[in-house]
Amino acid sequence: MNPTIELLKSHRSIRKFADRPVSRELLEELIRAGQAAATSSHVQACSVIHVKNPEKRAAIADYAGGQGYVASCGAFLVFCADMKRPTEAAERTGARVVRGMTEHLLVATVDTALMAQNVAVAAESEGLGICYIGGIRNDPRAVSDLLELPQHVYPVFGMCLGYPAHDPDVKPRLPVEAILKEDRYTDDREWVEAFDDTMHAYYRSRKGGPKDSTWSQNLTPLFDTKLRPHMREFLIERGFEMK
Amino acid sequence: MNPTIELLKSHRSIRKFADRPVSRELLEELIRAGQAAATSSHVQACSVIHVKNPEKRAAIADYAGGQGYVASCGAFLVFCADMKRPTEAAERTGARVVRGMTEHLLVATVDTALMAQNVAVAAESEGLGICYIGGIRNDPRAVSDLLELPQHVYPVFGMCLGYPAHDPDVKPRLPVEAILKEDRYTDDREWVEAFDDTMHAYYRSRKGGPKDSTWSQNLTPLFDTKLRPHMREFLIERGFEMK
Numbered sequence: 001m002n003p004t005i006e007l008l009k010s011h012r013s014i015r016k017f018a019d020r021p022v023s024r025e026l027l028e029e030l031i032r033a034g035q036a037a038a039t040s041s042h043v044q045a046c047s048v049i050h051v052k053n054p055e056k057r058a059a060i061a062d063y064a065g066g067q068g069y070v071a072s073c074g075a076f077l078v079f080c081a082d083m084k085r086p087t088e089a090a091e092r093t094g095a096r097v098v099r100g101m102t103e104h105l106l107v108a109t110v111d112t113a114l115m116a117q118n119v120a121v122a123a124e125s126e127g128l129g130i131c132y133i134g135g136i137r138n139d140p141r142a143v144s145d146l147l148e149l150p151q152h153v154y155p156v157f158g159m160c161l162g163y164p165a166h167d168p169d170v171k172p173r174l175p176v177e178a179i180l181k182e183d184r185y186t187d188d189r190e191w192v193e194a195f196d197d198t199m200h201a202y203y204r205s206r207k208g209g210p211k212d213s214t215w216s217q218n219l220t221p222l223f224d225t226k227l228r229p230h231m232r233e234f235l236i237e238r239g240f241e242m243k
Numbered sequence: 244m245n246p247t248i249e250l251l252k253s254h255r256s257i258r259k260f261a262d263r264p265v266s267r268e269l270l271e272e273l274i275r276a277g278q279a280a281a282t283s284s285h286v287q288a289c290s291v292i293h294v295k296n297p298e299k300r301a302a303i304a305d306y307a308g309g310q311g312y313v314a315s316c317g318a319f320l321v322f323c324a325d326m327k328r329p330t331e332a333a334e335r336t337g338a339r340v341v342r343g344m345t346e347h348l349l350v351a352t353v354d355t356a357l358m359a360q361n362v363a364v365a366a367e368s369e370g371l372g373i374c375y376i377g378g379i380r381n382d383p384r385a386v387s388d389l390l391e392l393p394q395h396v397y398p399v400f401g402m403c404l405g406y407p408a409h410d411p412d413v414k415p416r417l418p419v420e421a422i423l424k425e426d427r428y429t430d431d432r433e434w435v436e437a438f439d440d441t442m443h444a445y446y447r448s449r450k451g452g453p454k455d456s457t458w459s460q461n462l463t464p465l466f467d468t469k470l471r472p473h474m475r476e477f478l479i480e481r482g483f484e485m486k
Contacts (some may be wrong), residue, residue, distance in 0.1 A: 002368050004246075004364065005273075008365055009276055013281065036254050036413075036416065038256065040375075042462075046422065048423050051426060080428075085431060089459035093459045093463065097466040104470060107465075107470075109349060109352055109353060110352060117364075118251050120281070121364055134353075171285065173275070173278040174287050176271050179287075180291050181292050182293050185323075188290075189331075192332050216335060218284075218285065223330055224339055224341065227341070227346045229346075229486075231346045231349065
């Protein structure tokens with residue numbers, strides 16, 4: 001196992017940060033590493049808002065469901081899927097532009113995620129810790145207003161970065177046999193059941209305090225209600241019409 | 244710049260591969276590195292089909308628009324957004340499950356992309372080259388049938404992996420000033436115009452043969468027609484109803 005793979009496999013979300021900012025120079029280096037990720041047809045459909053203003057940070061921490069580390073981390077970034085830049089660039093060359101296809105939503109969302117993951121890896125390679133904040137989609141309209149996001153741009157997730165002030169466990173993952181299938185999709189229930197035992201044992205002994213649950217039980221809140229039911233209308237309002 | 248950031252910044256798509264397979268052992272290591280990426284609420288909503296069968300590889304190369312390296316690379320993976328595994332796991336614990344929310348599509352697509360990017364970085368750290376194949380979305384129904392993908396699973400993109408047999412240039416990216424904004428979204432047109440000059444110069448002198456184009460001009464084919472107009476109906480058919 002080479003050092004890069006070792007780094008990747010040591011990831012865990014950091015939610016307590018030292019009171020130490022991330023320098024502008026380092027941040028730019030991380031973004032450049034992010035930009036180097038693959039991008040569909042070179043479209044580069046991601047913009048990143050570096051939220052420095054303390055009131056804005058506090059507001060987003062609140063929108064995200066009271067995640068205080070959004071306000072206290074060394075740097076907070078909002079990764080936005082950005083179809084404004086490329087469509088307007090194409091229009092300026094005289095192209096007639098069709099917007100709002102479902103495929104555009106996928107392209108921009110994937111581009112954004114690939115770039116963000118490179119930023120995460122680069123940050124961790126420099127000794128920073130990170131935490132993705134999907135909770136900004138709890139109130140994406142408020143986040144968009146706060147950051148003055150224009151049409152054809154939507155906030156996909158946030159990312160806290162900073163110097164770690166705790167050392168949480170690496171959380172187990174499903175057995176590779178569940179994930180990696182050969183030539184066709186095959187059932188993975190037996191691996192899920194084995195993993196439920198793994199997670200049950202992990203939750204009982206983890207540093208963060210014991211809990212009595214399995215992976216399968218833990219998933220219930222994701223699926224037993226309409227998860228973020230505003231997302232459809234929000235995306236349509238912002239010009240991602242899913243046509 | 245540390246070696247990991249250097250690695251990230253040296254990425255370019257590889258489309259010519261040595262006739263040398265990727266071992267099962269290495270592949271599993273790459274997938275484990277992929278799995279270590281962040282996952283929304285630990286849902287782990289990605290499955291990977293390792294396509295070994297030569298007829299299936301040839302068929303996918305064809306669906307993807309005649310990308311022969313899908314058939315000739317050392318290993319070909321199809322990354323699938325998988326909401327079947329977690330929703331069925333939750334159901335087995337007695338949860339009543341709501342499926343088909345737009346948010347579920349976003350969660351599963353982002354989870355898949357984060358994992359894939361870790362696989363890409365891990366592969367490159369081992370001296371492999373990679374190329375994402377978004378072209379599998381040209382005919383996602385045919386790909387799904389071929390790989391026997393069940394409901395609530397959709398193929399997001401493919402990935403070619405293998406030992407590089409060419410050494411293409413690293414393609415320029417937009418200036419960091421266009422991507423990284425402070426506290427609010429701001430106009431980036433001046434940076435796009437500067438980048439058009441950069442790309443014009445790049446295309447004239449690149450190893451792959453000269454062409455007379457800018458970034459903005461190159462985007463036209465993405466937007467001047469309805470890009471992959473089947474995606475909406477396809478996703479709905481597969482249980483990603485975008486409710």
